[in-house]
Amino acid sequence: MSEIIKALNLKREFMVGNQKVLALKGISFAVHAGEFVTFMGASGSGKSTLLNILGCLDTPSEGEYLLDGISVKSMSKNERARLRNRKIGFVFQTYNLLPRTTALENVELPLMYNPEISSHDRREKAKMVLEAVGLANRMDHTPNQMSGGQQQRVAIARALVNDPVIILADEATGNLDTRTSYEIMALFQQLNANGKTIAFVTHEPDIAAFSQRSIVLRDGRITRDEVISKPASAADALAGLPKEEE
Amino acid sequence: MNIINLFRISLKALYSNKFRALLTMLGIIIGVAAVIAMLAIGQGSKQSIQDEISKMGSNMLMIQPGADMFQGARMSASATQTMVLEDYEAIKANCTYLAAVSPMVNANGQAIYGSNNTPVGMQGVNEDFLHIRKFTINSGRMFSEREIAVSAKVCVLGQTVVEDLFGAGVDPVGKSIRYNKIPFEVIGVLSEKGENGMGQDQDNVILAPYTTVQKRIMAITYLQGIYTSTTNEEVTQKAKAEVEAIMRSQHNIKEGDSDDFNVRSQQEMLTMFSSTSTVMTILLAVIAGISLIVGGIGIMNIMFVSVTERTREIGLRMAVGARGRDILSQFLIEAVLISVLGGIIGVAIGVGSASIIRNTLHWPVVITSFSIVLSFAVCTFTGVFFGWYPAKKAANLDPIDAIRYE
Numbered sequence: 001m002s003e004i005i006k007a008l009n010l011k012r013e014f015m016v017g018n019q020k021v022l023a024l025k026g027i028s029f030a031v032h033a034g035e036f037v038t039f040m041g042a043s044g045s046g047k048s049t050l051l052n053i054l055g056c057l058d059t060p061s062e063g064e065y066l067l068d069g070i071s072v073k074s075m076s077k078n079e080r081a082r083l084r085n086r087k088i089g090f091v092f093q094t095y096n097l098l099p100r101t102t103a104l105e106n107v108e109l110p111l112m113y114n115p116e117i118s119s120h121d122r123r124e125k126a127k128m129v130l131e132a133v134g135l136a137n138r139m140d141h142t143p144n145q146m147s148g149g150q151q152q153r154v155a156i157a158r159a160l161v162n163d164p165v166i167i168l169a170d171e172a173t174g175n176l177d178t179r180t181s182y183e184i185m186a187l188f189q190q191l192n193a194n195g196k197t198i199a200f201v202t203h204e205p206d207i208a209a210f211s212q213r214s215i216v217l218r219d220g221r222i223t224r225d226e227v228i229s230k231p232a233s234a235a236d237a238l239a240g241l242p243k244e245e246e
Numbered sequence: 247m248n249i250i251n252l253f254r255i256s257l258k259a260l261y262s263n264k265f266r267a268l269l270t271m272l273g274i275i276i277g278v279a280a281v282i283a284m285l286a287i288g289q290g291s292k293q294s295i296q297d298e299i300s301k302m303g304s305n306m307l308m309i310q311p312g313a314d315m316f317q318g319a320r321m322s323a324s325a326t327q328t329m330v331l332e333d334y335e336a337i338k339a340n341c342t343y344l345a346a347v348s349p350m351v352n353a354n355g356q357a358i359y360g361s362n363n364t365p366v367g368m369q370g371v372n373e374d375f376l377h378i379r380k381f382t383i384n385s386g387r388m389f390s391e392r393e394i395a396v397s398a399k400v401c402v403l404g405q406t407v408v409e410d411l412f413g414a415g416v417d418p419v420g421k422s423i424r425y426n427k428i429p430f431e432v433i434g435v436l437s438e439k440g441e442n443g444m445g446q447d448q449d450n451v452i453l454a455p456y457t458t459v460q461k462r463i464m465a466i467t468y469l470q471g472i473y474t475s476t477t478n479e480e481v482t483q484k485a486k487a488e489v490e491a492i493m494r495s496q497h498n499i500k501e502g503d504s505d506d507f508n509v510r511s512q513q514e515m516l517t518m519f520s521s522t523s524t525v526m527t528i529l530l531a532v533i534a535g536i537s538l539i540v541g542g543i544g545i546m547n548i549m550f551v552s553v554t555e556r557t558r559e560i561g562l563r564m565a566v567g568a569r570g571r572d573i574l575s576q577f578l579i580e581a582v583l584i585s586v587l588g589g590i591i592g593v594a595i596g597v598g599s600a601s602i603i604r605n606t607l608h609w610p611v612v613i614t615s616f617s618i619v620l621s622f623a624v625c626t627f628t629g630v631f632f633g634w635y636p637a638k639k640a641a642n643l644d645p646i647d648a649i650r651y652e
């Protein structure tokens with residue numbers, strides 16, 4: 001299987017005042033097409049820093065990073081913007097939808113920055129992914145008319161709309177209650193079953209249990225990288241939750 | 247991102263902050279409206295002065311004794327008596343660009359009819375004078391060459407004089423009036439001409455043969471001026487040069503010596519009045535410039551607020567693939583939209599208030615398309631100029647910092 005992500009000895013240092021902070025101290029791993037990986041670790045262990053580099057929002061201070069076979073290290077800002085636009089789907093903890101903008105328009109947003117896609121195709125594609133995340137009847141709703149779970153579904157649809165090679169999610173369930181978290185994880189599992197590659201940052205072990213592989217960071221290094229032989233099914237977990245009060 | 251989408255985004259951003267956008271526009275609106283209205287009034291008065299001046303006569307060229315009177319220096323009495331009938335005859339005989347030539351002597355005095363009297367100037371001229379000053383005969387006739395030759399005591403009255411002496415609705419032709427105690431027969435009445443650009447009543451005038459005025463009223467032999475009319479506007483400068491050459495040779499003025507006469511054309515009067523309104527236009531432009539700078543600073547201020555407020559949005563757009571230049575154009579278009587929309591509203595208000603001024607105060611008002619085009623050009627420029635820095639700031643944001651911005 002082809003390597004979607006290849007990280008070789010990634011390092012990232014920040015200057016805080018005149019002090020160097022080493023957020024990543026040499027990280028190497030690969031993610032293959034179709035994998036569902038979670039990154040775990042304590043707060044400050046470097047998960048977000050790593051995900052930003054993987055998502056081409058940031059560049060490593062040292063080391064080599066290949067996305068879908070392309071070296072990102074020597075790319076210009078504009079080239080990285082283009083790469084994000086064509087190959088990456090982001091999901092954030094705080095949804096980050098545009099306010100006063102309908103779900104459909106929010107989902108269309110990444111395609112707006114792709115001149116190769118006509119406005120007709122853009123609309124069709126956005127409708128399709130909104131249906132895929134179960135929001136066929138919410139297309140005209142603005143974020144303030146939707147629950148957190150629904151907003152996160154819109155955000156996931158937005159991450160899917162450009163057919164990315166990988167979906168990167170940073171604590172995508174961090175703001176949601178257990179039931180809604182499981183619903184979102186069920187959606188991710190379904191997407192993964194349909195072939196999407198997913199890298200998911202979380203610090204909740206029960207969320208990590210839904211993935212196929214768990215990488216644990218500690219203080220800027222990988223301390224564990226293990227395959228989960230029998231991932232839990234989020235759909236089953238959801239069914240096992242106590243019934244909601246009527 | 248294509249330009250239509252950028253416009254849609256910007257319009258939406260403005261729409262969701264309608265009131266704020268309107269307040270920001272206010273500076274531009276007031277500036278543009280004031281400029282449009284003031285230019286319309288300035289242009290209107292300029293136009294009406296020009297109209298008045300061109301109504302005064304047809305391509306007039308006036309030759310007067312003494313150096314240029316516009317300089318304001320007062321001439322000695324002898325210096326103003328240098329112009330004689332031979333000058334007139336030489337000009338009439340030799341000048342090729344003139345359609346009409348008339349001598350001019352002005353007497354001041356009282357006109358009396360019965361128990362009515364009125365102070366009025368009597369202009370001693372020849373029959374060409376009607377054409378030169380664009381006068382027409384309303385009733386009766388103009389005096390003839392023969393009457394000039396014999397210094398006949400005949401005269402033609404302006405409408406104001408007719409009203410003052412005879413009252414309205416009376417035909418004075420054939421009646422006899424006295425001017426400075428000398429009896430004159432009224433042989434004609436001029437059509438009404440109204441006020442000229444300087445507010446003088448052009449109908450308060452009596453025309454008489456110049457010979458009569460010279461001999462019988464003023465007892466002089468010199469002329470106070472020669473009025474001429476060029477064949478058309480284009481030859482004014484040539485005619486002027488020709489007249490000057492003839493006058494210099496008539497008066498034996500050597501090369502290098504200054505003239506003892508001056509020639510002014512109607513066109514020069516036009517330019518003189520235009521130049522005062524040019525100064526006014528420049529002043530208006532300065533005021534406009536200042537108000538647009540103030541408006542522009544308002545736009546800059548609100549664009550900074552807008553960029554700060556939407557930092558997360560900017561971060562998100564960058565995360566999904568917007569390049570710096572996409573963000574730059576988005577905010578630049580927003581700034582230009584504010585200023586151009588302000589400009590449109592300003593033009594509308596300016597045009598509206600100019601028409602109100604015309605309809606209520608009856609001032610002459612001329613709205614030129616130039617002032618409207620200029621306003622839009624300046625507004626666009628203001629938007630780009632003052633929107634640039636905030637937009638650049640937005641475009642240079644780091645996506646990671648921006649998306650985490652609280």
Ligand SMILES: Nc1ncnc2c1ncn2[C@@H]1O[C@H](COP(=O)(O)OP(=O)(O)OP(=O)(O)O)[C@@H](O)[C@H]1O
Pocket residue numbers: 014015016021022023041042043044045046047048049050203
């Ligand atoms: N822009 C920055 N400037 C300076 N230091 C930074 C910056 N970003 C991250 N760091 C530091 O790098 C380290 C890793 O931060 P990171 O945000 O990646 O942690 P995390 O694993 O995502 O934590 P959490 O679970 O709380 O989100 C921390 O020590 C943090 O202080």
Ligand SMILES: [Mg+2]
Pocket residue numbers: 047048049
């Ligand atoms: Mg984090």
